[in-house]
Amino acid sequence: MKLVFKTPDSLVNNRMIVIKKDVPCLDSSWHYHAQYELIYITKSTGIRFVGDSVSHFAPGDLVLVGPYLPHLWRNDASYYEEQKKNNVLTFVTKFNRNFLGEETFRIPAFQEIAKLLSDSKYGVSFGKETSDFLHDELINMENVPPAEQRIKFLNILHHLSLSENRTLLSSSDMRQFATENEQKIDEVLKFISDNYTSYITLNDVAKVACMTSNSFCRFFKRMTNKSFTEFLNEVRVRNASRLLIENNLSIAEVGYTVGFNTPTNFSKRFKQIMGCTPSNFLEAI
Incomplete structure (x- = not known):
């Protein structure tokens, strides 16, 4: 689509x-x-x-x-x-x-x-x-x-x-004034939003778009202004912030739940995107 x-x-x-x-x-x-x-x-x-x-x-x-x-x-x-x-x-x-x-x-x-x-x-x-x-x-x-x-x-x-x-919201002007038949961004966004809690590789998502990994990287950057990894981490962290507020899970459990493989990696990516660590985020609520 x-x-x-x-x-x-x-x-x-x-x-x-x-x-x-x-x-x-x-x-x-x-x-x-x-x-x-x-x-x-x-x-x-x-x-x-x-x-x-x-x-x-x-x-x-x-x-x-x-x-x-x-x-x-x-x-x-x-x-x-x-x-x-x-x-x-x-x-x-x-x-x-x-x-x-x-x-x-x-x-x-x-x-x-x-x-x-x-x-x-x-x-x-x-x-x-x-x-x-x-x-x-x-x-x-x-x-x-x-x-x-x-x-x-x-x-x-x-x-x-x-x-x-x-x-x-958008950090740059992403307006589209013409469609391109090869665009697969719809399937890609759905795949990410439905599977971000699992282990997803670049090859996995490139297959969804029916592209090679290199072609997909260029395509995704052009369509979203972010690399696939940056985008995936942002989806995971935004959902993690919701879980930290709504649930009684520990910070480590929230990190694993949204797809990060270690607490250290979760804390690092969370701070990059949210501007504070998960523990600081909870203290500010």
Whole structure:
């Protein structure tokens, strides 16, 4: 499966749509589209990929994704294996920049929103404080008439543009303006997210992409801006941080659980990615 370019038909005339997704698991394709997308997760957990960013997501996750920026919210494996037990609840607003008119965000009064929309080419994540504050507005968007939707959504964008509780996700501009038939990144990301707890070699993942190891290394670096090893370690560490918070496992047990072969290696990689050791991370919680 290649990197997918998606075009929502309902946006052709409406310029903005609000979607409530109450489904067994999230759409797991690595994709991009020409629209902006505000994604609010209220139920489910997993790994989030936005450009070259990798992070764990949980209820309260609120992210603005800009046009042509590849992204994927991949649920934990249990959601795909036990679909009747683990539902997800997500609210998505897809919109064009001109959803209120061609010149709206060139007006000086909306310069902060214009800056936010510009930053969205990297993906913008908002903290739990912001998503909690906007929770009622976000989940009720689908229940109001189109005109009121636009007014409410402008207000949401206004609050987001003023929020200091936000982070740019991708470290570089990873926007895609053309597809390539040979892209195999979708299968690779799924394989990593489903098997990161096991021993995975470069040859294993190169086979998933139907490439030689050397070709795969170049391909993966071009698509994610990271080496395969860097990317795999980041997936493991992001999941380890969740386990350290949610479970009563020891630090060594968490390291083994997410796929590291020694506590020393786990601590070293954790500090590289998180900026502190696992023990310091626990002390700060």
